[in-house]
Amino acid sequence: MPRIESTAARLAKLGFADGARAATLVRQSGTELDDLLKGLVAVADPDLALASLTRLAEREPTVLDTLRADEDLQARVLAVLGVSAALGEHLVRHPEQLGLLAVPELGDARAELLRAVGAEPEEDEPRASEPDSLVRLRVAYRGRLLHLAARDLTGQIGLPDVTAELSDLAGAALEAALAIARAEVDAGDVRLAVVGMGKQGARELNYISDVDVIFVAEPREGADETAALRGATRLAQAMMRACTATTPEGALWEVDAGLRPEGRAGPLVRTLGSHLAYYRRWAKTWEFQALLKARPVAGDLALGAAYVEAVNEFVWSAATRDHFVEDVQAMRRRVESHVRAEGERQIKLGPGGLRDIEFAVQLLQLVHGRLDPLLRRKATLPALAALSRGGYVGREDSRGLAEAYTFLRQVEHLLQLHRLRRTHILPSDPGDLRRLGRALGMHADPVGEFTARWRRHAREARRLHEKLFYRPLLQAVARLPESESRLSTTAAAARLEALGYVDPNGALRHIAALTTGVSRRAAIQRTLLPVMLGWFADAPDPDAGLLGFRQVSDKLGATPWYLRLLRDETAVAARMARMLGTSRYATGLLLNAPDAVGLLGSDEGLSPRPPDALLKEASAAVSRHGTDMESAVAAVRALRRRELFRTAVADISGLMSIEHVGVALSSLNDVTIQAALDVAIGKVEVERRAELPTRFAVIAMGRLGGMESSYASDADVMFVHSPVPGATEREATDAAYAVANELRRLLALPAPDPPLLIDPDLRPEGRQGPLVRTLASYRAYYARWSSPWEAQALLRARFSAGDAALGAEFISVIDQLRYPPDGLPDDVVREIRRIKARMEAERLPRGADPALHTKLGPGGLSDVEWVAQLLQLRCADQHPALRTTRTLEALRAAEAEDLLTSADAAVLAEAWRFASRVRDAVMLVKGRPGDSLPADVRERRLIARMLGYPPDGSEDFLDDYRRVTRRARQVVHRVFYDS
Template sequence: MSGVPRMQSTAGRLARLGFADGARAERMLAELGPEAGDDPGLLDALVSAAEPDLALSSLVRLADRDPGVLAALRTAPQARARLLEVFGVSAALAEHVVRHPGHWRVLRDPVERPSTAGLRADLLTAVGASPADAEPVATIPKAAALAALRVAYRDRLLHLAARDLAGEAPLNEVTAELSDLAAAALSAGLALARAEVPEFASVSLAVIGMGKCGARELNYVSDVDAVFVAEPRGDVDETTALQIATRLAQGMMQACSASTPEGSLWEVDANLRPEGKNGPLVRTLASHMSYYRRWAKTWEFQALLKARPVAGDLELGGRYAESVNELVWQAATRDNFVEDVQAMRRRVEAHVRVEEAERQIKLGPGGLRDIEFAVQLLQLVHGRHDPLLRRRATLAALAALSRGGYVGRDDAKALAEAYTFLRSVEHLVQLHRLRRTHVVPEDPADLRRIGRALGIGVDPVGEFTSRWRRHAMEARRLHEKLFYRPLLQAVARLPEQEERLSQAAAKARLEALGYTDPEGALRHIAALTSGVSRRAAIQRTLLPVMLGWFADAPDPDAGLLGFRQVSDKLGTTPWYLRLLRDETSAAKAMALLLGTSRYATGLLLHAPEAVMMLGDGSELAVRPKETLLTEVKAGVQRHGDNAESAVVGVRALRRRELFRTAVADLVGRVDIEQVGRALSELNDVTIQAALDAATAKVAMERRGEPPTRFAVIAMGRLGGFECSYGSDADVMFVHAPHEGASEREASEAAHAMANELRRLLALPAPDPPLLIDPDLRPEGRQGPLVRSLASYAAYYRRWSSPWESQALLRARYSAGDAELAAEFTTLIGPLRYPAGGVGDDAVREIRTLKARMEAERLPRGADPALHTKLGRGGLSDVEWVAQLVQLRHAGAVPELRTTRTLEALRAAAGAELLDEADVAVLSEAWLFASRIRDAIMLVRGRAADSIPTAARDRALIARALGYPPGGSEDFVEDYRRATRRARRVMERVFY
């Protein structure tokens, strides 16, 4: 038993020295034999490793393969320390050494950085090719060559990792050597391909490194991006030469990616070539240039920033790089630059898996791609005027941006530190298993290994996590730091230690971000941020972020102008800037609506306090009609006999609710049917309030209550709960004299009430008007404005025509006496829902009227395919189909008795009167057209029925509808497709 306490003591000592499992460590040390126990230097080297347990277990496996290794390592203490440092981080490199026990001796050599030529010679020699040849060819069997290439590659990787982990190679040296090693492997792979393509001498093939390989900033494990350029030699025709070159390229790619007993190297990714996967693998230089001049998108020029010849014919590769270089630095002047930039950002974000976002050091928030993207974008914007910015590597470009004054020194230093830290973490994560990953592990043991490898001795998990989060937060601020804050420095008095952009550079940056009037934008920025007031100080904090959100909106210039105007109105209000500063969602929503909707901006400028709605998502919920009615009735009563003042209050409420609905619409909180109902009910409430005020005024003038009941009947889109932002209120007025009242007095009072209602709502005001349109009444404009219920009954009994029956399908109660409205709808029931359906003569008349309307009412010059109301497949087509079905069948099918178009269509499908597929087509077209009409009003601030022809207007409307930047043609084509299908259904069903 005397040995037990000693065993526990040794295990405990090992645990205190850093082993996770002291007892297991003691057993493994015992397996190494007494020689290990007598070697204090061995234990010191193990304890110094990032993960001592991993280093020890790997050493035990190596000793099993080579029993003499401990003695050999004891004679080379520096090599042993390096080897165990690698073993404590990389299980994969340890596995390589265990498979090839003698290869640890590469660490006995002088630890010097190998030359690019030396790396190429090593890997070419491994496949039996002579480095001295202009076009080396592999001479050993392919299987052996592939295995030898992988062994030689990992030997060089082992040598580099040892220097890296010992702190003997800075990050830029590590990434450059990894890139040179990859280029050497590509050369060896090409030598292998030449051995299988005897005609290789008939073609010149250049391998262009792209991405991190091209920039000499490659990771330990990464796909290698490449593009291939070829030219024929001698008398070989171009087609044959490209076929030979393609076989060479494919053979080279396969040599690098093929699985062998020694594993594989990495994939060669050629998807950055013109046309991506769909394009030919190899092109001539002329073909490349033709594509880039005619078809390339901005992201392709961003990728070409890093293009560098790495293998094959380097002279041809140099000509390629020189040729594309001329185009790269003109990319920021392209018409679609901003849209392509925004699309690039969305692509990056879309590749992040939600469950990994917080641990993704490449694509996640504050990750490497954030820094790389912003640096590259700044290069594209300013590099066309400043050749010193034309650098491939991120850190070199960031340093050049700082020297040129485009990025502040402190900002550049912080971002360089964040980039270096994140790349170092990425390397440690990848070294462990030599797997392509960019996700920080969650296991505390893995975090401990990473922390210790970074040199953190005390609390490696906690301190590493803290440093990582701090650097990620700093990187996440890069968009503000690199793009927007310097714009403020160009126009405002900011701390003197900050570099200042020139006016020209500031304008260039604003243009690149999508501002079409950069001089105006700079004036707005100056007005908002200049001075020493608290307001200016908060604006200097807010604007860098707001400018980015405006740039993401369809119309950045309008967004910034609107923000200045609202800020001028509310700038001294204490809650306004505090809300935007403290509530990110409110500021972002404000930027979106100001940069998208002139209509919403106009509403906000006349009621800027409505900004408060943006701070709470629940405030954007549509308010119930009953709540609004209670509020407006109370307001009318407060104003007593002053009808004008009462209606001013009502219109203010309407403005507020229009703004609420518009914002909810723009941010996607409500769909188009909900928007139509909300706007229609708001119009009902407005009419009711104006009617209350008009009734009170008429009563005062008559010195008594009006001698008649009065109701407003909603018609048209108002009746169908389908109002848009620019809709008039189609109505009819009906009255019924009180018992004992004379017809004349009742009629005069009713006319007075109707005229006063219209006058009050037509009073000049800054609010969007609600125009009352009574032209759907019997006899139209020639008929009396108001009729009694009895008069309506007499008219409909004698003179009613099919179009009036059709119009009455939309009739419903809007305001006034609800019982009278119910009596009216009972009266018109047999007209709009005839028991046996309308007769054939009436159907012919309706069809004739529809044809006349298409021929006569479409505005001159309007494109019938793009007119949302009267055009082919538009609103009118769909509505007339629904209404004809109602006139023919609603008498027998109660479900058809609705004033709403889509409800009528769904009921028709449910009653098997229309095919469900036809209803789906019609509904899609109707919803699309309705959304477009609303979007036109929201974007332009004025109503229109046609999709505009101007490209800019189309682009803004497409963005408001949710299409991505550059999606205006898709938007128009989608509409044409939907309406063509609806027109076919309409012609088949209606006619």
């Protein structure tokens, strides 16, 4: 026991993780291993190597003597055993294959694997009839894998040679599997080609990976095509089974034909003509990206070569296809979704993983390879080198990506070799990390050094992925260090066009203006723009985004905090790019208040401010300007501009529902009217040299009254006043008129911000009636003259600004009219229906498509609102919950009171929300109001993008709108007209 304990201590000191277990293994082997310990402690996992070695020695006692006699063989064997438990198991089962590791080079893999399954490579129709051919194929395959891993792990060959040899070995196995299939299946008179795709096609396969293929078949001369395709399909299926079938020696790998036309829904085998017909008419850009790596690997190689030659035409013209930009953006989103979905320890799909690098390289090849044949390489590293030589990627960037890619592929291989399982997840167990670090030559602190190196490469790969597509655009127009690449302006324009810029030459001019020069401002812009350009590309209108960024930067570029904020606060820059590339309305607001950039830093900063706080700030702004009334209102309007920007950005960012947007805008308009009213009253009092002889209130109507204001809404209001004791009615009325007119003038003054136009046309008698009435006049008019439409309009009335007590008195007066005690007589209901039908016929603009008019079209806002209002007029007296100025609240109340079914209420609410969102989106995107979905396809696409549809979702947006409004119209017919 003392001897075992001392051996355990010595072995632990030498580098074994579990010295006691290692000592036990040494004792149980019954063999002196001291002369092999030097080799054992040098490998990645000495404990694993010792365990496999002792088992191998039990199976084949001469192994240890053989290893002692040949140091090169010893190094190869121990290197494999110290990394791969699976290959160690294989050697224990097949110790005769130890001799393979003593041979520097093996012969042709294809010939060897064909012989293993009973076929000969020179035969036209090889036969493989032995029942154990699947087993012998796997044994022979893993023997070759063992030989390759030994040379790989001892540094005798580099990554490109390893992946190429793995790919050729997989091709040889496919050929042998095809020979097995021919022995099993009578395929008839047909030629079958197996075309490698993905890593197999690019000769950059992993140790364990699905092997992507496409099958192409042609009948031999005189044969029937249909019968030939059936036979080829049976042959392909049998070949796939020969690779994936489970045997005592396991399976090889999955053969994946999912990249074929139509994917798994399409036929497994097609003729060459059928493939080409599909690619000409139906294929998406990602399919051509996949075909970039196509290579004949088995079967009829001449047919496979013909296929590759034919599809190359499509691959290198993909960038000129319709919807290329949308497809590219969709591919980028798929990559980003993988990045978000997978944890950071996923070295393939995680941030800074292999997919980041591969996608960027392939996309650059598609864009520039059309005009530069030197870029048409299948494998990632050669393609990256070609991009660097051509000036499309900076030399330093190329070197950084190549180093990261090589490191990550080496780690991927080490992960897979351990158990011969397909995995891309870095382990968290320190023992596994130690094995990885030591396999890569890190012995001092393998876990810490490996983790640091992996994180460094991942960060660098992610950073370079983000800048790779954009940074060279700057180099095309700006003076940058000589070490950077020199992308021609033609190539830069092509890249911008591929990203979705409609005017790439204009974009290049903006880039040049922002980045040229030696100032600190230009230097920071050169840091910012590579990432900003990508964010603009993700926005609906990249050109508008870049233009807006230049305009804002021209206004604020000399302000120290502006560029520093964008550089240091990623969230601000990203949100700004999204906003500039989406909304001309918000961009215009920002250009006139550029310091509002500071609001973009957080979601909390975009939350609407409480009306009380806004009113307090507005009142303070008015006070600061004293008797300068116009300057005071200008300050109030500037506050409104800032809050409009806050709301617009929150809306664009998806932080507010359409209902909340309406409340925020309506509250802001109330505050603006109140502050301007205070100024107007002050001015009138100064001119009269006396206090106002009347109480004055503003009553909100229409959308303002319903707390449903849009960005384009006017302020529908009525003015009411009530003389104070001692004042004559004439004196009070004159003063009230002066206040109302001054309020309208102040809010309509020319200014850089959106005006708030006061519209008093919903007052009694409309434009023919007096602008201002006393409360008594309103009471008398409504008691004697009011018509049904006026009662309906008053359903939206609420106090907005001025004397709150007077506002409450006015609301009390109109309640009897808008909530009639006995409901509505049938003749009044008929009149309301007649008015609505007439409005639909007469008010729709000439030439407008009724189905696409959000306000007056079938199932639009008017339809929904009239349903809610008719229910209120008929039932609010008996159901007080209906006494609200808001449409959706009225619908919810009607549902709760069983006046509407839940299904009908949901349909109407969905249509109202959809139409309201479209109206707001039109204003946000175009910067001018519109009540219809645009007929222009590009404008409609921009609005669809703002509403969350994908780049190619314009028609889906149109279909959704038609569907939602059609269903709402059906409810309107049933509830409004037939009830």
